Structures are given as C-alpha cells and as structure tokens.
Amino acid sequence: MSLNFKSQLPQLDGIFDALFAASEVIYAELKKGSGLKFATSSNESGDDQIELDVIADEAFFETLKHDANVRYVVSEERPDMKRISDGRYSVALDPLDGSKSALVGIPSGAIFAIFEDAEVAADFNGSNIVSGGFFVFGMNLEAYFAVGKAVYKGLFDADSGAWTIQPIEGGMPSADVLAINGQNQKLWDTWLQRHYDELLDPKGGTRKPYNMRWFASMVSDMKRMVLQGGLFAYPSANTKGYEDGKLRLVYEAIPMAYLIHAMGGSSTNGDQSILEMPVEKLHQKTPVFIGDKAKIEAVEAAKKAG
C-alpha cells in the first residue's frame, strides 16, 4: 500500500491511510470470491449479511484502531459506538455497500465519513462532517471523496501497490438520468408518483424524458452521478420497513450528500438538505434525493405542490 495523499487537515492523513489500506484488503478478498455467500447473521438494521460484510467491517476496524486521532468508529454492521482514543475525529462506515449486488457481480463498495468532535449519536451530522466519500470495488479499486470543497478520485494500481489521487474539477455534471428502484412506485406519496411520471414522460414536449439506471448498489449509482450527473432517489413508501426509505442517514446519506454538495450539487429528504437533518440515532433511515441543484429544487417543489 502506498498512498501519497495529504489533505488540508494533517490529522486526517493517518485516517486516510487506514481507510485506503482496509479497502485494499476487502477488494483482494472480493476478487478471490471470498465471503460471497449469505452469512447466518443480520445487521443492526435487520438486513441479512453476506460473509464479506463482516470481513469488510473487521478490516476497517483493524486498520483504524491504531490511529490516535480516531475517537470513535461506528459502522452500519455494529450496534454500538466503539471508542478508540481521545482523538478529535470519528469515522462512520458502511463497510460493504451493495453487498447483495456483489453476489451477482455488480460493483459494490464502502462508504465512509469523518466527523469532528463527535461524542454522541446526534453529533454525526452534516455540520460536523469534514470528509466523506466511497470506494468502488469494481473493474478497479477506486475512491471518490471530498475534504471540504476539494473533491478527489483515487485509483489503485494493483501491480505497484500505489494509489494515484487526482482532483475532480469542473463542478457537478447534469445528465438527465434517474436512479431509483421503481418497485414500490404505487406505495410512494402521490407527489412523488407525479414527479416520477413527469421526469420519464414530460408533458408539453419541452425536453427529453430522463433515462433510467439502477444498480441496486449505491456506490455504483453514485459513481455514475459523480462522472455524469443525475438524480439518485431512495424514497419512503407506504409499506412496513420503508416508512423512512431504506438508506441510513449517518452511514450512507450524509457521506454521499457531503461529496455531491462539495461538487456543487445538492440533497434533500424531501423537505430539507440531508446535511441539515438532525441525527436522532446512528442507525436511523431517511428518504434520500441527491443530484444537481436544479433536480433537487424540482423534487422539493414537487413535494410542496403536493
């Protein structure tokens, strides 16, 4: 592992080293085919785990536990906060996002966020985040992340064991692509059903219909958004277990929203920016809409119109 990345916050250097080192371990396991079967366990949110979920969670804890700047590590796969030291920064992880898709060869990944001065669950919010992003375990091992307003892409070269980190510049792309699982469509709020119809079948012929893409792997759908733009949505639905959608606020929504905001995009739960939402508990779910500013304004306007 060789990572020559220094952000504007030197205390994060060791944390990035740890995160990137763990991603290499997980990617190597995934390429071997290890852990690609269901485990007998489920996680804190009641999702069935595959064995690699557990391997990934352990890989991150193993590398992060040696850094004196890390106060807590919290993970979608664990019920409680784990105190590491009295350091200033805490790390939140979805150690293997899109694991069910990994079972059929779709790129999965890991999502991370670094928070400053977090002591209780409520502190893992959009005001305290200082870095967020994700790894993609696909054709290559890649990272997309932001520190402040700076956005980066990392690419791992397995032959040399070195990462190349480059800035992503040029702001937020704006392709008219919609990433959503339409299965619960009839159970969405009426405003969303209308908005969805309008995106795919615009009235008045003023623009082309949106294209539709859904990997069922948030990291893959968000990689497309970083490179091409679009609207990613996981809304609530009027059915048990989906009252607040499916995605976790701390482990998935806030880190992804942070990255897209850094690129000049935006996010909402329908009413307010995901970065302004209060956090009540670590494993809380939220409806998620992330995209360029115009698409997010249109979502909020559609909800207001009812």
Ligand code: F6P
């Ligand atoms: O949170 C896990 C996750 O797999 C995300 O990566 C993805 O966006 C979503 O769930 C897929 O959900 P569904 O299986 O409902 O399409």
